[in-house]
Amino acid sequence: MEQLQWGRRYVAVEPSHFRIEYAINPFMDVADQPDPALALAQWQAMVGAIEGLGGTVDVLTQRPDAPDMVYAMNLGLGLVRQDGSRHVVMSHMRYAERRMETLSAQPWFAGTGATTSYVGRDGVGAHLEAGDAFAFRGDLVVGHGPRTEELALKHLATELGVRVRGLRITHPGMYHLDLAFCPLDDRRALVCPSALDDASAAALLELVPEPLVLTEEEALTTFCANSVVVGRTVVMPACPDRVRAQLEEWGFEVVLVDVSEFHKGGGSIRCLTNPVDIALGRDLAVVPGGEVLLPA
Helix, strand or coil, X not given: CXXXXXXXXXEEECCCCCCCCCCCCCCCCCCCCCCHHHXXXXXXXXXXXXXXXXXXXXXXXXXXXXXXXXXXXXXXXXEECCCCCEEEEECECCCHHHCCHHHHHHHHHHXXXXXXXXXXXXXXXXXECHHHEEEECEEEEEEECCCCXXXXXXXXXXXXXXXXXXXXXXXXXXXXXXXXXXXXXXXXXEECHHHXXXXXXXXXXXXXXXXXXXXXXXXXXXXXXXXXXXCXXXXXXXXXXXXXXXXXXXXXXXXXXXXHHHHCCCCCHHHHCEECCEEECCCECCCCCCEEECCC
């Protein structure tokens, strides 16, 4: 099995202003606020775990008016072109409460030397949230429905020159694909079919040669699919015994990091970290003109 070649360089947002100010997913409750000091300690432990495995974490400053900005996965889809230059397709958030995040993220990415683009912005055009997009087996696998619109898939395919496999998300609690899908290596992934309609669930299980299938309960109560992989190590918020046994049998090491304060906002380790080292031509096959594949 070949390790994932991406997942070694991340962008994260320090939780200086993290709070539950509104409810845009089933986990959020304005009456259940995170503890700021504990949240910061948990975030620092997560960053330390990734860096301890040889990963790099670049940190943005959180806007005071953007309490969800800490979920950095959704700032944009970062890629490395074949010539080594970097590009970020900025997210166009479904909810207006989060759209100001890109006003800070775009100039930050540009300041690091990356070019940036949009599929929509300021409430006009297709919605795209990068927590719905993953590189796997040469394709860009993109969930759509609750947050990302199907129209965004065509934009991504044509702009980037890649094959996009669309999956329709129907579960309100797994509103981003990163709550139900976690690539592990070139053949394996954590998969929760309950997040998707029947055709999309079948398509994803067909795409993954060796899926570790999660139950709805496992995905929703542990956030175990919302993990990151650095080489052969899976950094997870929690891991059911059954899942750990299979991961270890496959040769993965499991590192647990408690980020439970962030579960109050509906996200975990993957939501808090954005991999920006996915490479065109290596992790994503180059498809001139692009192509979108949807389940029959």
